Amino acid sequence: MKIGIIGDAKRAVAWERHLRPHQIVHEVELCPSISELGNVDACFLVDESEQNLDLLLEGIHQRLNCFLVALQPTDTEKLETIYRASMEAGVHVQFSHWPTLAPATQWMMDRMPRPSYLSISRDIHYTQFMNAKNEFRHFWIDELGLCMKWMDSGIHHIEAKNVLLNDTHPSALHLFIRFDNGSTADINIYTGASSNRHKRISGSRHEILDCDAPEQVVRIGRLSTGKHLYFEKQSFDPSKAAEKAALMFLKSVQMKRETPFTPYDAYQLSLQIKQIEKRLSQYH
Template sequence: MKVGIVGDAKRVVAWEKHLRPHQIVREVELCPHITEVGKVDACLLVDESDQNLDILLQGIQLGLNCFLISRQPTNTQKLEKIYRATKEAGVHVQFSHWPTLAPATQWMMDRMDRPSFLSITREIGYSQFLNTEDEFRHFWIDELGLCMKWIDSGIHHIEAKQIHLEDKQPVAIHIFLRFDNGSTADINIYTGASESKHLRIVSSRQELLECNVPTQTVRAGRLNSANKLYFDRQTFDPAKSAEKAALMFLKSIQMNQETPYTSYDAYQLSNQIERIEKRLKQFI
């Protein structure tokens, strides 16, 4: 496959290194602008700017299969346009929703389809928190996107509560979700911790999975013949996340299958973000 990479020179070169190990890639073309991409099988758009969705839409209209590498966008109107344009153009689009694309998560999702219970705790060391509303917002948005993608059911009920100190510093948020299929999920973010911690726990009737996100270590628990809980352990390399995400995108194109995180996923997430933010405003 021939792959184009569009964006800032330093980041483009870094992503080229992620592509080189794959035999599926025969040629890589580096471009500063989407309009300069020639005839390629796939295009990686590395762009954190406010215009990245406009550039992505332009790429789709040019008939390019695109992987947008950026913080998760949340502009509902633009995401709806992108979703509809993707369908019309018949191209593949992937978003870099890292909670979903991470190797540990992919392994867990393959092992457990639609968990009945999902609990996420993220504690951020107060010395590491940049103390911006936007950074705090994206902490819970990323986890919400994972809950929606994994449980894959309509959301029946939402509860949400957010805490600020003196209406300035965001400290904590708790989100509870009940899905149409009966599954539940809760997200807890806290920015005043002495030490950082990030844990995801999921369960079905047969198995329990616990993921230490920073180390990408998963403990899988089941009952043994004596009805005692025992655990197996799987460890994944966090440094391989980008390389594997690129490979998943290319294989989706090659196999003509949906990407791991599609334009529809991004659009649906933006709708639920609006719903939660309306809920949060009720308690200000």
């Protein structure tokens, strides 16, 4: 496959390194703009600007398979347009929703599709939390996107509550989600912690999966024949996350199958974000 990478030269070179180990990639073309891109099988758009969805739409109109590497976009109207345009053009689009793309998550989702229970807690050291509102927003948006993708069910009800110190500094947020299939998920974000901690726990009738997200280590809990709970461990390399995400995208293009986080996933997430932010605003 011939791959194009659009974006800042430094980041583009880093993504080229992620692509080189894959045998299906035989050529990589780095371009500052999409208009200069030649004939390629897929395109990586490395763009954090406010115009990145416009760039993605331009790529779709050129019938390019695109992987947008950026913070999860939330513009509902543009995401709906991108979803419809990608369907019409018959191209594959992937968003860099890292909680879903992480190697440990992919393994957990394969092992336990649609868990009955999902609990996510993230504690951020208070000295590391700088870019208050925008950064905080993406913390819970990322986890909400994972819950929706993993549960793969309509949402019946969401409860949301946040705590803003002096109405400006986000210190905590709690979401409780009940899905149409009866499963539940909760998300807790806290920015005043003495140390960083990020856990994702999923459960079914048969086992518990307990994931340390930064370390990409999963503990698998089951009952022994003597009915005692015991744990095994599965480890993944966090440094390989981008390389594996790139391969998942290229395999989706090659096999003509859905990407791990699609325009439809992004659009549905944006709709729920709107509802949650409306609910949160009622408390202030």
